Amino acid sequence: xxxxxxxxxxxxxxxxxxxxxxxxxxxxxxxxxxxxxxxxxxxxxxxxxxxxxxxxxxxxxxxxxxxxxxxxxxxxxxxxxxxxxxxxxxxxxxxxxxxxxxxxxxxxxxxxxxxxxxxxxxxxxxxxxxxxxxxxxxxxxxxxxxxxxxxxxxxxxxxxxxxxxxxxxxxxxxxxxxxxxxxxxxxxxxxxxxxxxxxxxxxxxxxxxxxxxxxxxxxxxxxxxxxxxxxxxxxxxxxxxxxxxxxxxxxxxxxxxxxxxxxxxxxxxxxxxxxxxxxxxxxxxxxxxxxxxxxxxxxxxxxxxxxxxxxxxxxxxxxxxxxxxxxxxxxxxxxxxxxxxxxxxxxxxxxxxxxxxxxxxxxxxxxxxxxxxxxxxxxxxx
Numbered sequence: 107x108x109x110x111x112x113x114x115x116x117x118x119x120x121x122x123x124x125x126x127x128x129x130x131x132x133x134x135x136x137x138x139x140x141x142x143x144x145x146x147x148x149x150x151x152x153x154x155x156x157x158x159x160x161x162x163x164x165x166x167x168x169x170x171x172x173x174x175x176x177x178x179x180x181x182x183x184x185x186x187x188x189x190x191x192x193x194x195x196x197x198x199x200x201x202x203x204x205x206x207x208x209x210x211x212x213x214x215x216x217x218x219x220x221x222x223x224x225x226x227x228x229x230x231x232x233x234x235x236x237x238x239x240x241x242x243x244x245x246x247x248x249x250x251x252x253x254x255x256x257x258x259x260x261x262x263x264x265x266x267x268x269x270x271x272x273x274x275x276x277x278x279x280x281x282x283x284x285x286x287x288x289x290x291x292x293x294x295x296x297x298x299x300x301x302x303x304x305x306x307x308x309x310x311x312x313x314x315x316x317x318x319x320x321x322x323x324x325x326x327x328x329x330x331x332x333x334x335x336x337x338x339x340x341x342x343x344x345x346x347x348x349x350x351x352x353x354x355x356x357x358x359x360x361x362x363x364x365x366x367x368x369x370x371x372x373x374x375x376x377x378x379x380x381x382x383x384x385x386x387x388x389x390x391x392x393x394x395x396x397x398x399x400x401x402x403x404x405x406x407x408x409x410x411x412x413x414x415x416x417x418x419x420x421x422x423x424x425x426x427x428x429x430x431x432x433x434x435x436x437x438x439x440x441x442x443x444x445x446x447x448x449x450x451x452x453x454x455x456x457x458x459x460x461x462x463x464x465x466x467x468x469x470x471x472x473x474x475x476x477x478x479x480x481x482x483x484x485x486x487x488x
Contacts, residue, residue: 112205114148118197119210122153122161131232131292131402132210134378138293139208140166142476152200154214169270183251189217190254201225206483212236212255219257230483231262235399236277241319242397254281266482268292268400269422288482291426293475294406297382300464303389305453309333309340310388311446312382312412314403315395316346317354324357325394325439326411331364332443338450342366345373345381345390347404385410390446391462398422403459408432409467411457415445432463439486 121132122458123140136151143149144166151164164170169395176192179185194217199209201218201223209215212233218226236246237255259265259280265287267273272285311330315321326342333340361367376384385391391407391414398404398420400401408414408427416423418435434449436442449456 112147114150115483116142116150116152116200116202116204116207117210118152118207118214120152120154120214121210122155122158123164125197131400134402135232135234135292138472138475139371139479141472142163142172143483144478146480147205147468150204154189156481164324173211183248186213186216187248187251187254196459198225201228204228206230208232208483210234210256213251215258216254216260217258219261221261221422223405225262227263229262230264230266232266232320233259233272233276236272236275236279238279238321238395239267239272239399243318244396245319256339264284264288264482266479267292269369270425271290272399274487290478290482291470292400292402292405293472294402294409294467294470295378295382296472298377298385298406298410299382300409300467301386302464303411303413303460304459306389306450306456308389309338309450310343311340311390311392312343312345312384312388312407313392313394314406315393317357318349319353320396321346322394322396323353324360326392327357327360327364327366327370329392329394329439329442329446330366330369332439333446334369336447338447340446340450341369341371343371343373343384345376347375347382381406382410385412388412390449392416392442392446393420394442395420403434405467407468408429408463411460411464413449413456413463415442416451417442426469428461430462431466432461433466457467 150169152171156174175189177188208230210232237252240247276282313326314395317323328344391412393404393416414433434445
């Protein structure tokens with residue numbers, strides 16, 4: 107059934123829907139958007155990616171368009187800038203044909219800032235990751251990239267963010283009006299079935315996050331070595347794509363050096379169903395990430411009923427769940443090792459945190475996200 111004046115939507119993304127091997131945050135968001143809009147309005151998808159026959163036909167999508175990047179560049183920031191004119195020229199031609207244009211990732215909107223206001227008003231932007239977040243992750247962002255972000259963010263009238271912390275960054279770093287930013291928390295994996303755990307049975311840890319500088323995966327290996335020193339038989343599962351080969355090699359070397367190579371499983375990319383199955387089989391959820399704009403993997407562990415331990419520098423987590431409500435915030439890897447050890451050796455503490463973890467994450471249901479997304483995309487309350 108069509109609702110109000112929004113009859114057709116164009117979704118612009120560099121991510122394929124998260125159905126199998128491509129299941130990072132952007133891919134999952136694309137999948138959730140398509141699911142939310144299916145049957146409500148006509149959806150077309152523009153992929154700024156190399157042609158992939160597997161995504162020619164997507165349930166709920168009328169038409170799929172591929173627009174391959176013209177310029178190759180190993181540095182992702184320079185690559186995005188180099189392709190901005192190539193992409194924006196095509197997107198500009200499509201915008202007049204649609205009631206709303208949803209763009210996933212700020213860089214996909216580079217070059218659109220000079221469009222007439224009536225066309226810019228059609229755009230709904232999911233920034234995904236901006237300069238402040240990249241810099242907190244120890245990445246070097248060129249000035250021209252920051253300037254490109256500034257130009258487009260200042261012209262968009264509806265930006266959807268997953269957290270108040272990212273919203274504050276957008277306001278403080280780019281001077282964007284608060285009224286132009288809507289906060290909608292992401293939904294967690296629908297395959298996850300939360301269950302209260304009574305104790306740590308096998309001391310299995312899971313860390314969901316791609317291998318890259320932001321995720322600080324080497325800290326998880328150091329954590330494992332500290333736990334092993336406590337004479338406990340711990341095992342660590344690292345789940346996520348290898349996006350930084352240098353860091354991956356360092357992690358392999360570090361595991362050998364610290365004597366924990368047999369206590370680690372590099373799982374690579376898993377489907378959402380496979381992640382849910384693994385969450386059902388492990389005992390503790392951790393994150394040693396430098397920064398998150400939402401932290402979906404962390405919330406997914408919590409929703410499975412896993413007591414969770416993370417660093418205390420990630421603001422977007424504490425705005426949703428307080429310490430002791432299934433999650434523990436610690437200052438460093440030594441404190442994390444002690445907290446994980448306490449959870450694994452104290453069944454009462456473990457069960458209490460498992461139960462509270464489930465109770466704390468009901469707000470991240472797919473139904474809640476769908477309702478809020480439709481309100482904003484279809485302007486049901488405006």
